[in-house]
Amino acid sequence: MAKSIMKEWTDEAHLTLLKECKRKGMTDAQIAKEIIGISNTTLYSWKKKNVKILNALKKGKDFYEAEAVFTLIDTFKGHYVDEEREEIWADGEGKLTSKHKVVTKRWIEPNMTAIIFYLKSQAGWRDKALVQVNDNEEVQIVDDI
Numbered sequence: 001m002a003k004s005i006m007k008e009w010t011d012e013a014h015l016t017l018l019k020e021c022k023r024k025g026m027t028d029a030q031i032a033k034e035i036i037g038i039s040n041t042t043l044y045s046w047k048k049k050n051v052k053i054l055n056a057l058k059k060g061k062d063f064y065e066a067e068a069v070f071t072l073i074d075t076f077k078g079h080y081v082d083e084e085r086e087e088i089w090a091d092g093e094g095k096l097t098s099k100h101k102v103v104t105k106r107w108i109e110p111n112m113t114a115i116i117f118y119l120k121s122q123a124g125w126r127d128k129a130l131v132q133v134n135d136n137e138e139v140q141i142v143d144d145i
Contacts, residue, residue, distance in 0.1 A: 006046050006053070009036065015056040022060025023067075031057075076114040080105045 008014065021031045032043035047054040087100045119125040 005036075005038070006050060009046070010050060010052045015052055018053065018056040019060035019063075022057050023063045025064050028057065072114055072118060075108075075111045076118055078110040079108050081108055 009018070017035065018031065021035055026035075028043055028047075029040040032038050032040045036043065047057065082103050083106050084101055084103050087102050088096060089098050089100065091097050116125075120127075
C-alpha cells in the first residue's frame with residue numbers, strides 16, 4: 001500500500017504541491033504528517049527511492065532559502081515598505097462621505113544585527129583578533145577583525 005501512495009505523489013500535481021509546501025517554509029516532517037499523512041521516516045525513504053520527490057522538495061527549499069537571503073539583504077541595506085490605512089472622510093456637518101484606502105511608503109532603517117550576521121557568516125569576520133605571543137612576551141596581531 002505504501003508504494004501505491006508514493007506512486008500517487010509522483011504525478012505533476014502532487015510534485016507541485018510538495019514544491020509549494022517547501023517554498024512556504026514547511027519542514028519535511030510537517031509535509032509528511034500534515035500534507036501526505038505519512039511518517040517523516042517514510043518520506044525520507046521516498047526521497048531515497050524517488051528522484052522526482054527529492055527534486056520537488058529540493059527545488060522548493062532552494063527557492064525558500066533564496067527568498068531568505070534576499071530578505072536578509074533588504075534588512076541590512078534598509079528598504080521601503082508599503083503601509084495601508086483607511087481614512088474616513090466626512091463633510092462639514094460630520095456626516096460620513098467616503099472611506100479611502102491610503103498607501104504610504106515608510107523607510108525601514110538598516111538592521112545592524114543583520115549586517116553583523118552577514119559579515120560573520122559570509123565575509124569571514126570574527127569577533128576577536130587572533131593574537132600571538134612570542135618567547136620575548138611580545139604580542140603580535142596575526143589577523144585583525
